[in-house]
Amino acid sequence: xxxxxxxxxxxxxxxxxxxxxxxxxxxxxxxxxxxxxxxxxxxxxxxxxxxxxxxxxxxxxxxxxxxxxxxxxxxxxxxxxxxxxxxxxxxxxxxxxxxxxxxxxxxxxxxxxxxxxxxxxxxxxxxxxxxxxxxxxxxxxxxxxxxxxxxxxxxxxxxxxxxxxxxxxxxxxxxxxxxxxxxxxxxxxxxxxxxxxxxxxxxxxxxxxxxxxxxxxxxxxxxxxxxxxxxxxxxxxxxxxxxxxxxxxxxxxxxxxxxxxxxxxxxxxxxxxxxxxxxx
Numbered sequence: 468x469x470x471x472x473x474x475x476x477x478x479x480x481x482x483x484x485x486x487x488x489x490x491x492x493x494x495x496x497x498x499x500x501x502x503x504x505x506x507x508x509x510x511x512x513x514x515x516x517x518x519x520x521x522x523x524x525x526x527x528x529x530x531x532x533x534x535x536x537x538x539x540x541x542x543x544x545x546x547x548x549x550x551x552x553x554x555x556x557x558x559x560x561x562x563x564x565x566x567x568x569x570x571x572x573x574x575x576x577x578x579x580x581x582x583x584x585x586x587x588x589x590x591x592x593x594x595x596x597x598x599x600x601x602x603x604x605x606x607x608x609x610x611x612x613x614x615x616x617x618x619x620x621x622x623x624x625x626x627x628x629x630x631x632x633x634x635x636x637x638x639x640x641x642x643x644x645x646x647x648x649x650x651x652x653x654x655x656x657x658x659x660x661x662x663x664x665x666x667x668x669x670x671x672x673x674x675x676x677x678x679x680x681x682x683x684x685x686x687x688x689x690x691x692x693x694x695x696x697x698x699x700x701x702x703x704x705x706x707x708x709x710x711x712x713x714x715x716x717x718x719x720x721x722x723x724x725x726x727x728x729x730x731x732x733x734x735x736x737x738x739x740x741x742x743x744x745x746x747x
Contacts (some may be wrong), residue, residue: 468561468583469583470561470583470584470585470662471585471661471662471663471664471666472661472662473561473660473661474565474660474661474662475508475650475654475659475660475661475664475665476508476509476660477507477509478507478508478512478562478563479504479505479506479507479561479562479563479564480505480507480562480563480587480643480646481504481505481559481562481563481564481565481672481741482500482503482504482506482564482565482566482589482638482639482642482643482646483501483503483505483555483559483564483565483572483623483639484502484566484567484572484635484638484639484642485498485499485500485501485571485572485575485635486498486499486500486531486534486535486537486634486635487523487531487575488525488526488527488528488531489524489527489528489531490528490530490531490532491571491574491575495524496523496528496575497519497521497523497524497527497548497575498548498575498576499516499520499521499522499523499527499535499537499541499545499636500519500520500521500525500535500537500542500634501518501521501635501639502516502517502518502519502634502635502636502639502730503516503517503555503558503639504516504517504639504640504643505558505562506643506647508647508650508651514558516628516630516636516639516640517555517558517603518554518611518630518634518635519545519546519551520537520541520542520545520548520549521542521544521547521548521551522543522544522545522546523542523548524547526539527539527542534633535633535634535635536631536634537632537634548576550651552576555576555667556578556579559582559584560675561584561734562584562722563584563585563586563587563588563662564579564582564584564585564587565586565588565589565642565643565646565703566588566589566642567588567590567613567614567638567642567645568588568590569586569587569588569589569590570588570596570718573641573687574581577604581701582650583623585662585666586652586696587612587665587666587669587695588669589642589645590614590647591669591673591722592646592650592653592669592720593612593645593649594612594654594673594675595649595653595669595673596649596653597608597609597612597617597620597648597649599611599612599675599677600674600676603620603622604620604621604622605622607620611679611715614638614641614645615641615644616642618641621645621648623641623644623645623648625639625640625641625644625659626640627641627702628640629672634738653668656737669728672722672725672726673722673725673726674722674725674726674729675688675690675720675722675723675726676688676724676726678691678727679720679721679723680720682704683704685739686722688726688727688730689730691703691704692727692730692731692734692736693734696736698736705727705731708727712724724742
């Protein structure tokens with residue numbers, strides 16, 4: 468079933484978020500909390516926050532505890548994911564799923580990938596309106612599109628209903644507030660009526676300025692490209708990076724990948740990444 472012809476104004480959006488055992492860099496982390504709420508552009512809040520603790524059947528990494536404050540003993544008596552998901556999927560119905568950096572949460576809840584529901588990344592949506600360096604509250608420049616930074620950069624007065632900070636329930640309330648502001652701004656600029664039009668708009672690549680991972684995290688793409696190709700056209704960081712991407716060993720933000728590729732093309736650096744030598 469396709470939901471692309473559904474009217475945006477009639478759509479119920481389900482905002483969801485997970486807290487996890489780790490950052491999933493190893494690919495084996497699991498969710499320990501799932502929270503969600505439902506909202507409509509015309510009617511406002513449709514369903515208040517629902518939250519479930521989940522037993523991940525593995526230990527929580529200290530770095531994750533430092534973020535969300537959940538310990539192993541907090542979830543040891545909670546239901547496992549297979550007990551929680553049927554209720555969540557039933558509640559979702561035909562709604563549109565929204566999360567900030569949604570690919571991470573979909574990896575935590577892989578059953579959602581099989582659903583026909585339209586899935587929107589509110590981070591990518593925010594990039595359509597707010598650019599790195601834009602000036603916000605009290606003259607501060609925007610450094611990233613992280614939800615909490617956007618919250619304070621926009622000076623949003625968000626009532627998280629007493630939910631603990633940096634937990635899934637509070638985070639989806641913030642995501643909903645950001646999404647609503649961005650969506651209303653986009654609909655003022657573009658005459659989108661259907662979810663399909665909105666989905667196509669969001670999925671168009673965005674140009675971004677900075678790398679957001681690895682040893683060049685927070686560095687300008689144009690500076691890294693320039694520095695790397697001064698030393699060698701082939702044996703450099705990007706040789707390694709794109710071989711990892713095209714071999715399926717690594718996945719990076721699609722907008723960052725697109726922006727790097729465009730910067731390389733602009734500098735007349737064009738070749739087949741798949742057949743390059745291994746980087747030194």
